[in-house]
Amino acid sequence: MDKKIKIAIIGVGGISGCHIDNYKKNPDVELYAFCDIDEAKLKMKGQMHGITRLYTDVDTMLAELPEIDAVSVCTWNSQHAPCTIKALDAGKDVICEKPMSINVEDAMKMKEAAERNGKILMLGFVRRYGRDCRIMKDLEKEGDFGDIYYTKARYIRRRGNPGGWFANKEMSGGGCLIDLGVHVIDYVRYVMGCPKPISVYGATFDKLGNKGAAEGEWQASSSGGGICNVEDLAVAIVRFDNGAVLNIETSFELNGESPTDNSIQIFGTKSGAILQDGIKIYSDIGGHMINTTLCEPSSADFSEMFTSEINHFVDCVKNQKQPISTAEDGVLLMKILMGIYESAKTGHEVILD
Numbered sequence: 043m044d045k046k047i048k049i050a051i052i053g054v055g056g057i058s059g060c061h062i063d064n065y066k067k068n069p070d071v072e073l074y075a076f077c078d079i080d081e082a083k084l085k086m087k088g089q090m091h092g093i094t095r096l097y098t099d100v101d102t103m104l105a106e107l108p109e110i111d112a113v114s115v116c117t118w119n120s121q122h123a124p125c126t127i128k129a130l131d132a133g134k135d136v137i138c139e140k141p142m143s144i145n146v147e148d149a150m151k152m153k154e155a156a157e158r159n160g161k162i163l164m165l166g167f168v169r170r171y172g173r174d175c176r177i178m179k180d181l182e183k184e185g186d187f188g189d190i191y192y193t194k195a196r197y198i199r200r201r202g203n204p205g206g207w208f209a210n211k212e213m214s215g216g217g218c219l220i221d222l223g224v225h226v227i228d229y230v231r232y233v234m235g236c237p238k239p240i241s242v243y244g245a246t247f248d249k250l251g252n253k254g255a256a257e258g259e260w261q262a263s264s265s266g267g268g269i270c271n272v273e274d275l276a277v278a279i280v281r282f283d284n285g286a287v288l289n290i291e292t293s294f295e296l297n298g299e300s301p302t303d304n305s306i307q308i309f310g311t312k313s314g315a316i317l318q319d320g321i322k323i324y325s326d327i328g329g330h331m332i333n334t335t336l337c338e339p340s341s342a343d344f345s346e347m348f349t350s351e352i353n354h355f356v357d358c359v360k361n362q363k364q365p366i367s368t369a370e371d372g373v374l375l376m377k378i379l380m381g382i383y384e385s386a387k388t389g390h391e392v393i394l395d
C-alpha cells in the first residue's frame with residue numbers, strides 16, 4: 043500500500059489519545075475521521091486534532107466514508123464487539139482495545155467476522171509492546187529461562203476504581219480482573235510462549251466498593267450512571283496445557299500499604315526473573331546464586347509501548363500481515379477471565395474448552 047492509510051477512531055475518550063497521538067506521528071497514516079456517541083466530546087476532540095469528518099453513529103460513518111482503511115475501537119468494553127464487527131464487515135482492518143469483549147460469545151463472533159472478511163483484527167494488548175516484555179520474550183526465546191513452570195502477576199491498586207462505566211458491569215463486563223488483570227495475564231501467557239489455558243480457579247470480592255481513584259490513577263471520562271457493581275479484588279490460578287501455572291492477584295481497591303503494587307515473576311528451570319521497576323534475573327553462575335540487573339532500561343514505559351503498538355498495527359495494515367496480538371489471543375483471554383468469574387461464583391475449578 044503506497045498511499046497513506048486512512049484511519050478512523052471509534053470512541054474518542056481517554057485512551058483514544060494514545061492511539062491518536064501515535065497515528066499523528068506515523069508518516070504512513072492519515073488520521074481521517076472520528077466517531078463518538080457523545081457529541082460534545084466528539085466536537086472537542088475534532089477541534090483539538092483538526093479532524094472535520096465527525097460522526098455520532100458508526101453505521102453512518104462506515105457508509106459515508108468507504109475510503110477508510112482501518113479503525114481503532116476505543117469505546118467502553120460492551121461496545122467493542124458491535125463496533126468491531128461492523129468495521130470488519132465494512133472491510134476495515136481493526137485494532138480493538140482490551141479486553142476483547144464482555145463475554146466469550148462476542149469475542150468468538152469478532153474473530154469470525156475478521157476471518158469471514160479476510161481482515162486484520164489486532165488486540166490492544168499493549169503490554170506486549172513494551173521494551174520490558176521484549177526483553178522477557180528474548181530471554182524465553184533464547185532458552186535462558188529453561189522450562190517456565192510457574193508465574194506470578196500482581197496488578198494491585200490500593201484506591202483505583204476508575205469509576206464511570208468501568209464500575210458498571212453491564213458496560214465493562216467486570217472490575218479489576220477484566221480491566222487490569224487482562225493486561226498481565228496476557229503478558230505472562232505471551233512470555234511463556236502462548237500455551238493454551240485449560241482450567242482456572244478463582245475468587246472475587248466486592249467488599250470496598252468505589253472509594254474514588256487516588257490522584258494519578260486512571261479515571262473514566264464517561265458516566266456509568268453512578269453504579270458500582272464490579273469486583274474490587276480478584277485472585278486466581280490459571281493452569282496451562284504445558285503444565286505451567288499462573289497465580290494472579292489484581293485489585294481496584296485493597297487495604298494494603300502501597301498505593302500500587304505491580305510485578306510479574308517468571309520461574310523457569312534455568313533462571314527466574316521479576317519485572318518491578320525494571321527486570322532482575324535470578325540464576326546460577328559457577329554453582330553460585332547470582333542476581334543480575336540489566337545495563338539498559340528495562341522498566342515498563344507506557345508511552346513507548348503505545349507508540350510501538352500503534353506502529354505495529356500500521357505496519358500490519360500496510361503490509362497485510364498478522365499482528366503479534368491476535369483475535370485468537372483475545373478469545374483465549376476472554377475464556378480465562380470468564381472462567382475465573384464462573385469459578386468465583388461456584389467456588390469450584392472451571393475446566394476451559
Ligand SMILES: NC(=O)c1ccc[n+]([C@@H]2O[C@H](COP(=O)([O-])OP(=O)(O)OC[C@H]3O[C@@H](n4cnc5c(N)ncnc54)[C@H](O)[C@@H]3O)[C@@H](O)[C@H]2O)c1
Pocket residue numbers: 052053054055056057058077078079080083098100116117118119121125139140141166168207221260261262263264
Ligand atoms: N490499553 C490500556 O492501557 C488502556 C487504558 C485505559 C483504557 N483502556 C481501554 O480503552 C477503552 C476505553 O476506555 P476509556 O478510559 O478511554 O473510556 P472513555 O469513557 O474515556 O471513552 C470511551 C468513549 O467511547 C464512546 N462510545 C461508547 N460507545 C460508543 C459507540 N457505540 N460508538 C461510538 N462511541 C462510543 C464514549 O462516548 C466515550 O467517549 C476500554 O475498553 C478500556 O478498557 C485501555
